[in-house]
Amino acid sequence: MKGKKTSLFFGVLISFMLVFVGNSEAQKKRKVPGVEKDKVYVGTSQPFSGPAAAWGIVAKAMETYFQYVNEKKGGVHGRKIVLLARDDGYQPARMRANIEELHSKVLLFAAPLGTANVSANKDLIAEKKVPTIAPLGNVRMWVGYPWEKLKYFFVAYTDYLLEAKEITNFAIEKLGSEKIAIFYQNDDYGEAGLKGVEEVAKDKLVAKVSHELTEVDFSVHAQKIKDAGADTVIIYSNPRQSAAFVKKLSELGIKPKILASFPLADPVMVNLAGEAWDGAYVGGVIKLPQLYPESKQLFDEIVKLNPELAKTPFLTLYGIFVGALVEETLRRAGPEPTREKIIEVLENMENWESPVSFPITFGKKRRHGINVIGLWRVSKDGKYELVMEPKFLDPLF
Template identity: 30%
Template structure:
C-alpha cells in the first residue's frame, strides 16, 4: 500500500514538473527550449553552405562565403550572439547540381548544421529544396534571385536574399524602354530559372514581340560564339545579359572578336554577373569593353568611400578576411552575415530552427540595402528593388545614378523608392 502511495506521489510530482515546464516553454528568450536545436549548443551555432569555390561560376562568387565568415568572426570577437559563437562550414559544389546534392546532404546528415545559409545558384539550389524541406532545415537567404525561393506554402523554411530576377528584369526593362525606345533589344541568358525569370520581367515591360532575338547558354559549355553570332546577325543594338560573371566576360569578349569588329551593342547586365572588378579581372586587357555597361544593385557601392557601410565592411575585410580585394562580392557576403545575425538576435537565447524561421517571417529588418527587405509569413523573397548603375568612361568605377526602384514580379508599376538607408550601429552588429 505504502509503495503504491509513494508511486502515486512520484507520478503526481512528475506531472506537476511537466506542467510547469510546459507553461514556460516555447521559443524566444523565456523558458526552456521547445523545438529542433540541431546545430546549436550552449556555445556554438553551426551553419553550412554550398558555394562554387572552383568551376565555371567561381569568378567572384568564391569570395562570398569567406566574406560572410569574416563578418561572423568579427561578431564572435565581440562575444557572438546570445553568448554563442557562429561557425560557418563552406563546401565547394563547383556549381554542379549533382555535387550540390552531395555536399548539402553531408552538411545536414553528417555535420548536423543548424541551417543552410546563402547556398548559391539557381540550378544548384533548386535540386536540394525538397531534401531541405523534408528535413525541416532552415534554408536562409539563398544566393540567387529565382522566384522559386518565395513559395512559403510549398517551402516554408526557404527564404531568398537577392532581388528576384523578374523584378530586376522589369526595372532594367523600364530603363531600356525609356532610354533606347527605337533600338533592337535582344536577350542572352542562362538556360534555367535565372534566364527565364529575367526574360519574364523584361517581356512584361517591353512585350515579347519587342525582343528580336533570344539566346541562352549552359554553364558546362564555354563556347558561346554561335549564340553571339546569332545576336549580331539579328542586328541587336541593346543586349540584356542574364549571366554569371564568367559568362558576362565570355559574352562581351566574344562579341568583340567577331569578324569586322562591328558588333558593339549596349550591354545591360544582371546584377549577379555585372561586378566591375570581377568581370574586369576576367577580361584582363579587354576590360575597356565594359565602358558604359548598365546594371543595377541593392547594396552600397564599393566605390563610395564615404558610405558608412562600406567603411565598416572594409575594416572587417582587412582584419578578418586577410584584406582580399574589396569588391561587390565582399559587400554581398557581409550583408548576408549582418542579416543573419539580426535574425539570430531576434530568435532569442533559446534558439531553435523554428524560432529562426519565425524571426525572419516577422520582417522589418533594416540594414545596408538601398531598397526594403520584404520578409513576412506570406513573402519569402528578399530585397524588393534595384538602383541603376553604369560603368564610367575610364572603366574604373561603377556609379549609381538616380533613385532606387521597387516593383513586384507581376504587372505592378515600377516606382521610385526614396527612403534613406540607415547608418550601421556603432558596434557594427545588427539588432532585432
C-alpha cells in the first residue's frame, strides 16, 4: 500500500513538473517581443510631418512591400509582417518617445530616419537591445561607436562625407566648376557634406551657406550665392527647403550647376522645384527603375498595391529595399525568430542583393553593409541619365 502511495506521489510530482516545464517553455516563446503565432511586428520612426515629411515615403513603401509579401507569399514562415510606424516630425525628442513606446512591441526596428534623430537616440535603442536594420542617417555617427552598442545596428547607407568628395571631384573634373558653393542644413547631415566639399574644393569654394530646419524664406541664402559668383552649388538639405532655395536662385536670374546628395535623388524634386531642378546631378545609391529592368519589375508590382508611390520612385525604392532586407532576415531566422537570431543571420549575410539594391555584406565585426555612390542627371520631365557608374567604397565600420 505504501509503495502504491509513493508511486502515486511521484507520478503526480512528475506530471506537475512536466506541466511546469511546458508552461515555462511556452512563456519563453511568448516573451519574444513582437512575435505572435501569425504575426511579426517591425517598428520604425520617420517624419510624416514637418520639413522632411517627404522622406516619410520610405515607411509607406516598406508597409506596402510587407503587404506584397503577406498577400503574394503568405508572409514569412506563416507570419504576416506588420509595420508599426510612428511620426516624429524629424524631431529627436519625438523619435525618443516613439522608441520608448515601440521597443517592447516589435522584434526589430527598420529604417529609423534622420541623422540628428538617430544620433540622439542610438544609445536608447542599444540599451533596449533591439536589432535595427538600415538606420538612415550620416554613417559617421557609427565610427568609433562602442561595439557593445554598435552590435545592434546593421547599416546599409552611403557615407555623406565620401559622397560629397566624389560629387565635388565630378564637378571640378567633369563639369569644369571653378567657383563652388554649398547650401546645407545646419545639422550632422549638412556638416558632413560641408566637410567633404571643403576637403576637395579648397580655394574653389567661394560660399558656404547654411540654413535651419525652421526657415521658409531663402531669399538671403540665394543672394549670397549670386554675390559669390558661384557657377556650381552642391546641396545637402531636405526636399522642401532645397526646392524653395533653387527656386529663389531662378528668381534671381542665375542658373548655376546643381549637384545634390542622394536623399534628394527622388523625382519628387522635379514636382517641388519645377524647371529649377532641370539638369541637376544627384547621388545614385540604389537601382532606379528607369535604369535597371529587375528593379522596374518589382517596383511595378509594389506600385500596383499603392499607386501613390509611383510619384516618388527613389524613396519608394529605399522602402522596398529595407522591406526586402527585413523579409530576407526573417526568412533566414527561421520559424522561431528571436532578437539573437536576427543578429546572427545578419552577421552571416554576404553579398545579398535584392532587385532594387546593390550587394550587401555584414559580418561578425562588420556593420556597414554597403557604401556605394553613382551620379544621375535629372531632366525637368523626370527622366534620369547615368553619368557616373556606381563606385563601391570601403565600409567604415
